[in-house]
Amino acid sequence: MTGSKESFIENFSAASNLAQLRSQGKQYLADLPVPNRKVERWKYSPITKLVNSSLSTCKGVGVVWPEEIPLNPIPFLESYRIVFKNGLYVASLSDLPVDDNVTCSPLSEINTSFENTYHKKEWVGALNATYFQDGLYLKVSKNKQLDRPIVIHHLSDGSDIASFPRHYIELENGAEAEVIVWSSAKDSASGMCNSILEAHVATNAYLKIDKVCNEGGEIFKFSHENIIQERDSKFKINTFTVKGHWVRNELEIIANGSGTDSIFNGAYMPIGKEHVDNHTIMDHAHPNGTSSELYRGIMYDKSTGVFNGKVFVRQDAQQTNAFQQNSNIVADSGATINAKPELEIYADDVKCSHGCTVGQFDTEALFYLKSRGIGTDEAKALLVKAYVDDVISAVERDEVRCEIIKLYSDRHNWE
Amino acid sequence: MLKIKNLHAQVGDTKILNGLNLEVGPGEVHAIMGPNGSGKSTLASVLSGREAYEVTEGSVDFDGVDVLDMDASDRAREGLFLAFQYPVEIPGVSNMNFMKAAINGKRAHSGLDPIKGTDFLQKVKECASLVELDGRLRDRSVNEGFSGGEKKRNEIFQMAMLEPKLAVLDETDSGLDIDALRVVSQGVNAMRSDERSFIVITHYQRLLDHIVPDYVHVLSEGQIVKSGGKELALELEEKGYDWI
Numbered sequence: 001m002t003g004s005k006e007s008f009i010e011n012f013s014a015a016s017n018l019a020q021l022r023s024q025g026k027q028y029l030a031d032l033p034v035p036n037r038k039v040e041r042w043k044y045s046p047i048t049k050l051v052n053s054s055l056s057t058c059k060g061v062g063v064v065w066p067e068e069i070p071l072n073p074i075p076f077l078e079s080y081r082i083v084f085k086n087g088l089y090v091a092s093l094s095d096l097p098v099d100d101n102v103t104c105s106p107l108s109e110i111n112t113s114f115e116n117t118y119h120k121k122e123w124v125g126a127l128n129a130t131y132f133q134d135g136l137y138l139k140v141s142k143n144k145q146l147d148r149p150i151v152i153h154h155l156s157d158g159s160d161i162a163s164f165p166r167h168y169i170e171l172e173n174g175a176e177a178e179v180i181v182w183s184s185a186k187d188s189a190s191g192m193c194n195s196i197l198e199a200h201v202a203t204n205a206y207l208k209i210d211k212v213c214n215e216g217g218e219i220f221k222f223s224h225e226n227i228i229q230e231r232d233s234k235f236k237i238n239t240f241t242v243k244g245h246w247v248r249n250e251l252e253i254i255a256n257g258s259g260t261d262s263i264f265n266g267a268y269m270p271i272g273k274e275h276v277d278n279h280t281i282m283d284h285a286h287p288n289g290t291s292s293e294l295y296r297g298i299m300y301d302k303s304t305g306v307f308n309g310k311v312f313v314r315q316d317a318q319q320t321n322a323f324q325q326n327s328n329i330v331a332d333s334g335a336t337i338n339a340k341p342e343l344e345i346y347a348d349d350v351k352c353s354h355g356c357t358v359g360q361f362d363t364e365a366l367f368y369l370k371s372r373g374i375g376t377d378e379a380k381a382l383l384v385k386a387y388v389d390d391v392i393s394a395v396e397r398d399e400v401r402c403e404i405i406k407l408y409s410d411r412h413n414w415e
Numbered sequence: 416m417l418k419i420k421n422l423h424a425q426v427g428d429t430k431i432l433n434g435l436n437l438e439v440g441p442g443e444v445h446a447i448m449g450p451n452g453s454g455k456s457t458l459a460s461v462l463s464g465r466e467a468y469e470v471t472e473g474s475v476d477f478d479g480v481d482v483l484d485m486d487a488s489d490r491a492r493e494g495l496f497l498a499f500q501y502p503v504e505i506p507g508v509s510n511m512n513f514m515k516a517a518i519n520g521k522r523a524h525s526g527l528d529p530i531k532g533t534d535f536l537q538k539v540k541e542c543a544s545l546v547e548l549d550g551r552l553r554d555r556s557v558n559e560g561f562s563g564g565e566k567k568r569n570e571i572f573q574m575a576m577l578e579p580k581l582a583v584l585d586e587t588d589s590g591l592d593i594d595a596l597r598v599v600s601q602g603v604n605a606m607r608s609d610e611r612s613f614i615v616i617t618h619y620q621r622l623l624d625h626i627v628p629d630y631v632h633v634l635s636e637g638q639i640v641k642s643g644g645k646e647l648a649l650e651l652e653e654k655g656y657d658w659i
Contacts, residue, residue, distance in 0.1 A: 363466075368503040368557075371463050372517035372573060373491035373524070382516060386507025386556075 005034055005123075011056030012131045012162055017108060025119045025129025032123040041122075044306045044338040045248055045277045050220045055162040055191045057131065058086035065093065066157055066186050073153060073182045073212070077399040080150040082106070087133040087154075087163030087193075101144035107135040112168055116198050116226035118252075124222050128196045132166035135197075140175035140205075149178035149208075149397070156185040156193055156219055167197040171205035171233075180400065181211040181223075189217030197225045201233040203257065209237040210400050214407055215244045224250040231257030231286075238394050239266040241276045242407045248277040255317075258286040266295040267391040269384070269412065270303035270335075277306035282324075284317040293324040296391050298384060299335035307339040311354070315346040324354040329361060329387065381414045416441045416612050417581055422473035423637075424461045431457040433637035434473070439581065442609040446623055446648060447616045449634035450656045455616045456500060458634070459585040462614075463497035464490050478580060491517075492524035494580030498570040498587050505557040510569070513557050514539070514576050521577065542575035546602040564595035571602040582606070583614045588622040600625030620652035633659055 009029070014022055034051055035042035062085065065071055071093060072081065082104075083093040089106040096104045103110075119129035136152050154165055171177055181197065201207045213221060221244055227235055241247050253262045268276040282291045291311070299305050307326045328337045341356045361383060369379035388408070395401040409415055417439040424432040431454045439445050449455050461468045462475065464487035475482050482490050505513070519529045530538075543553055546568040558566050567587055574582050584603070588596055603613065603626050615626055623631070623645065631647040632639045633656065641647070641659050 362503075364503050365505045367465055367487060368499065368505065369508075369513070369516075370487040371491055371497050371499075372513070372577065373488050373520040374513075374516045375488050375520060376486070378516060378520065379488070382508050382512070383505070386505065389507045 005029070005051075008051050008055070009127070011054065013057050014131045015108065015133065018111070021114060021119075021129050025126045025131075028120050028126035029123065029130050032126055034123050041279065041308070044304070045275065047220060050192060053160065055160050057133070057162050057164070058088055058158060063090060063092055065155070069155065069184045069186065071153070073151065073184065073214070074180065074399050074403045077149065077151070077397065079148050079180070080104070082136050082150065082152050084134060084152070084154045084165055086156055086158050086161050087165055089134040097146060097148070097150065099147070101141040102146055103137070103139040104150070105137050107137045107166060107168060108133075110137045112137065114168065114198055115200070115228065116196075118196065118224055118226060124194055125196070125224065128164050128166060128194050131162075132164045132196070135165045135167040136179075137168050138177065138179070139170040140172060140177050142172040143174040145175065146177040149180055151180045151182055154183045154193065154195070156183070156189040156191065156215065156217065159188060159190045161189070161191040163191070163193045165193070165195040167195075169197070169199040169207065171199070171201050171207055173202045174204040175202070176206045178208045181209060183213050183215055183221070185215035185217045185219050187216035189215070189219055192220040193222070195223040197223070199225070199227045199235075201227065201229045201235050203230045204232050205230070206234040207236075208396070210395055210397075211237060211239045211249070212242060212404060212407075213240070213244045213247055213249075214242040218245040220245070221247045222250070223248070225252065227251075227253045229253065229255050229257065229260040229262065232259040233257070234261045236263040237265075238391065239264070239278065240404055241266075241268040241270070242404070243411060244274060244276065246275045248279070250279045252281040252283070253291070254283045255286055255289045258288045260286070260289045262289070262291040263394070264291075264293050265391045265394045267388045268297040268305060269300065269388070269408065270305060271300045271411070272303065273301070274303045275305070276303070279306070279308045281310045281312070282322065283312045283314070284320045284322060285312075285314040286317055288319045289317060290321040291323065294391060294394070295326045296328070296388055297337060298329045298331055298387065299337050300331045302332075302334040304335070305337040307337065307356075308342065309340075310342040311344070311352065313343075313345040313347050313350050313352060317347045318349045320347060320350040320352070322350070322352045325356070327355070327357040327359075329359060331361065377413070381412065384412065385414055416443075416478060418474075418476040420474050420476075422461065422475065423471045424457060424468050425471060426457070426467055426469070431637050432461065435634075435638055437632065437639060439612045439614060441612060442607070443630065444607065444613040444615060444626065444628045446628035446631045447614060447634055448618065448631060448648065448651055453634045454637040455634055456585055459497055459583045459616055462583055463487060463495065488520065489524070491577070492521045496574050496577055496579035496582040498567075498574060498582060498584045500585040500587075500589060502558050502566040502570055504559045504561075506559050508557050510553050510555060510557050511539070514573065517573070517577060538576060542572050545575050545605055546571045547598050548572045563590035564592060567591055567595065567599050568602070571599050575602065575606060580610065581612045581614070583616070585616045586618065587615070588617055588619060596622065596625060620648045623648045635659070
């Protein structure tokens with residue numbers, strides 16, 4: 001029998017560490033419904049096709065790295081690296097920091113507890129809690145910095161493989177770290193990658209993440225980031241979906257103290273029949289917090305997309321300053337975007353603004369460029385580059401930004 | 416240079432040009448005046464290839480080629496330039512990248528290699544000084560946050576950079592103060608030559624004090640109803656369009 005929850009998970013195997021979380025996951029896996037179109041959060045991202053497929057978790061880790069995919073996705077960046085293949089840690093390809101002030105290791109070697117309750121709310125979360133394989137464990141001590149960024153590189157290269165990465169980052173008071181979450185997949189890869197990243201950013205700490213999905217093949221890619229920010233901490237994430245068959249980025253930021261600052265941006269430009277979904281939640285529960293969100297997308301061909309951005313400003317969160325903007329260009333008549341900003345404001349002394357647009361290429365701007373002798377394709381490329389530049393320029397490191405521009409350029413023939 | 420014969424054009428079902436005839440020789444400056452709604456800006460749009468305008472009859476021969484079948488970028492590469500009445504702001508595209516793409520588009524069309532960096536910068540410097548466009552404006556996004564006068568100066572700067580055979584100036588004087596009008600006109604006058612022609616579309620005589628035309632035409636209901644020398648503009652200024 002195919003298509004049932006039971007048959008979908010029958011070939012998944014779980015490790016035995018962190019047993020409490022796994023048993024909770026198992027319980028909720030049985031109780032929670034498989035995402036379906038009747039649930040608003042999944043209305044435009046159905047996964048029937050996935051659930052009808054037969055996947056299994058990867059048993060042994062191969063060390064062969066495909067030639068066509070660079071092990072160092074950002075060639076000129078001086079960084080640490082932790083590598084996972086189909087969910088499993090590859091020690092021989094990793095390069096972890098050795099520093100008294102930093103604990104960095106694969107999650108499988110650590111005993112820790114998680115705070116996020118995603119597995120109690122979503123079936124895909126329960127799946128991860130039950131079957132998670134490995135991931136990054138990073139802890140930076142009080143007032144210390146990770147001296148270089150660390151790249152989490154996840155590769156999918158098998159067919160009909162399910163992988164379940166789970167990462168945990170903890171920054172103590174005043175600590176700083178920079179993480180690049182990069183995912184690659186071979187063109188022949190298929191299956192599912194279901195990933196969770198949980199981060200605790202303590203008082204005055206600063207966590208930066210750049211997240212890039214550049215996957216070939218046909219993978220259903222779920223990733224959920226759960227960020228808990230304490231007083232006066234700062235968090236910044238840029239999410240780039242460069243390439244991916246079916247991608248759902250979920251981001252949940254919980255401001256758990258006053259004076260937090262959260263900056264989150266994203267860009268997506270799907271082609272063909274690709275599907276990209278960005279769901280974000282910003283939860284202001286304390287006073288004096290700021291948040292700034294900018295997501296931009298261009299939908300080509302027959303691609304489909306979803307943007308859903310929720311901002312909560314709770315009753316105690318006075319003096320919150322929250323900004324959200326999502327704009328979309330539907331470049332071809334066969335493409336679709338479902339965009340939905342949601343603001344729930346319960347405090348009365350706040351500044352919140354949001355904007356959400358769906359439109360076509362600016363024909364006046366296009367004509368202006370063409371009237372100077374610039375061909376249609378090049379004119380469009382100039383406009384597209386300018387349009388997503390507001391997001392790309394948010395990436396602080398030149399090496400990372402240049403690589404992202406290069407990937408988009410190659411894919412969309414910008415040059 | 417340019418031969419427009421019996422040109423009919425419409426937007427949607429609204430007919431705007433109704434059999435317009437005009438010949439512009441090399442080096443000539445033609446002014447086109449006329450009341451609001453007479454079709455002046457439509458003529459500029461049709462010549463430059465704006466897609467919303469449908470040509471239903473007639474021909475436009477530009478240096479031996481029929482431009483009506485060409486798209487806007489090819490017309491520009493053939494040497495046609497339109498200075499916009501309302502230049503478009505394009506956030507995120509720098510003026511310099513814009514001009515480089517334009518020049519190289521034109522060069523590729525003529526089988527030339529892309530312009531060298533140093534040559535490009537030299538040219539930018541020369542053309543910018545022509546219209547007193549300072550460095551700050553050159554480096555900014557195309558027209559973004561420019562004042563009305565700066566936008567029009569940027570149009571003439573672009574014209575100087577692209578060295579067209581024929582430039583159509585669509586109400587370049589609108590929104591200009593006296594100083595900006597002088598600067599813009601100086602830029603245009605510096606570009607005048609025996610080979611380069613201009614069509615200057617304007618409502619007012621004052622621009623023609625600075626850019627002195629060889630011919631003045633009056634457009635009304637989509638046709639040229641009267642043509643004359645530069646003195647015609649003065650007469651129009653005095654008497655209005657009703658006497659024609």
